[in-house]
Amino acid sequence: MPGTCFYTSPDFPPALAVGLQQNFGLLATESPRGWYLCWTGDALVLRNTELNKQGDILVDFASGAATYRRKFGGGKSEAIAKAVGLTKKPGLTVVDATAGLGRDALVLASLGAKVTLVERQPAVAALLADGLRRASLDPDLAHWLPERMQLVFAPSQQALTQLPVPDVVYLDPMFPAREKSALVKKEMQAFHQVVGTDEDADALFPLAWQLASKRVVVKRPGYAGFLAGQKPSMQIEGKNNRFDVYVKAALD
Ligand SMILES: C[S@@+](CC[C@H](N)C(=O)[O-])C[C@H]1O[C@@H](n2cnc3c(N)ncnc32)[C@H](O)[C@@H]1O
Incomplete structure (x- = not known):
């Protein structure tokens, strides 16, 4: 299923990684393909490796x-x-x-x-x-x-x-x-x-x-x-x- 992996970049918060696995059954990957979740420094966002121009998808209640x-x-x-x-x-x-x-x-x-x-x-x-x-x-x-x-x-x-x-x-x-x-x-x-x-x-x-x-x-x-x-x-x-x-x- 698309979007079920998250990219474990060096700055990915370890507690968040554990939460994504335990709470949502998401899988960690070091080489994402297609839709994947990643960490921007302060937010979790959804990206696609094939869609360079596609902006990040995230939930931002303060946007x-x-x-x-x-x-x-x-x-x-x-x-x-x-x-x-x-x-x-x-x-x-x-x-x-x-x-x-x-x-x-x-x-x-x-x-x-x-x-x-x-x-x-x-x-x-x-x-x-x-x-x-x-x-x-x-x-x-x-x-x-x-x-x-x-x-x-x-x-x-x-x-x-x-x-x-x-x-x-x-x-x-x-x-x-x-x-x-x-x-x-x-x-x-x-x-x-x-x-x-x-x-x-x-x-x-x-x-x-x-x-x-x-x-x-x-x-x-x-x-x-x-x-x-x-x-x-x-x-x-x-x-x-x-x-x-x-x-x-x-x-x-
Ligand atoms: C059109 S979007 C909803 C948009 C939302 N009203 C908003 O304002 O952002 C539909 C969402 O419902 C979820 N969904 C559809 N059927 C569902 C179900 N049976 N149980 C839980 N979530 C479901 C989909 O995964 C999708 O994220």
């Missing part, structure tokens, strides 16, 4: 883009906030069952939600763990982010049968991209190569519906059909996507 979206991106008027219900109830508990690089989870947490991020791809989960580690050292994030974002490395088929009941389960499985922007396209293509296309995503819907106490929210590209063929209670249009909302009970 300019993340900070801008958090501070000026629309806050409670963001479509995702409305879909999840944070405009009505800020302290909701959310299981993000397809966490990816944690961007949606960050928006939800910054609006007050307590988010459990579930990710099954070992390299992506390791990037999330490293992003959370750096966030806990960041003066702007340390006082709120770690207590609102918790990582679970597991397939959601398993996690959704074991986690405590949340108010909301949020799903954003991979879908074949059709973005127009060259940059988004490049990043999405890279991410697609690493995680694949989540062919089993339909199976998450019944588990999510069973676990959530208030609602299930599914993020879809505008052109995509409903997850598992299930018609939502309402739809909220975002800038680049739509959110299908399946209401189980009032948020009260």
Whole structure:
């Protein structure tokens, strides 16, 4: 599987190497090929030996883009906030069952939600763990982010049968991209190569519906059909996507 090795450069922190092996089953290598994780001096990043122009992929909750979206991106008027219900109830508990690089989870947490991020791809989960580690050292994030974002490395088929009941389960499985922007396209293509296309995503819907106490929210590209063929209670249009909302009970 791509992205499952990490490059043991001379400066690679030994404790991090042990953690990557023990917590995520990642393998050490001295000669990476294709996708691999490496250490930049302060962050764990994903690179590809064949793609020289491909920028590093990492989880950076303090990046300019993340900070801008958090501070000026629309806050409670963001479509995702409305879909999840944070405009009505800020302290909701959310299981993000397809966490990816944690961007949606960050928006939800910054609006007050307590988010459990579930990710099954070992390299992506390791990037999330490293992003959370750096966030806990960041003066702007340390006082709120770690207590609102918790990582679970597991397939959601398993996690959704074991986690405590949340108010909301949020799903954003991979879908074949059709973005127009060259940059988004490049990043999405890279991410697609690493995680694949989540062919089993339909199976998450019944588990999510069973676990959530208030609602299930599914993020879809505008052109995509409903997850598992299930018609939502309402739809909220975002800038680049739509959110299908399946209401189980009032948020009260
Ligand atoms: C489109 S990305 C999610 C992007 C994310 N919403 C964000 O804002 O960064 C989908 C992610 O869900 C993960 N995923 C898909 N199916 C999963 C499952 N059954 N269990 C856990 N993770 C899953 C994939 O590995 C991938 O990282």
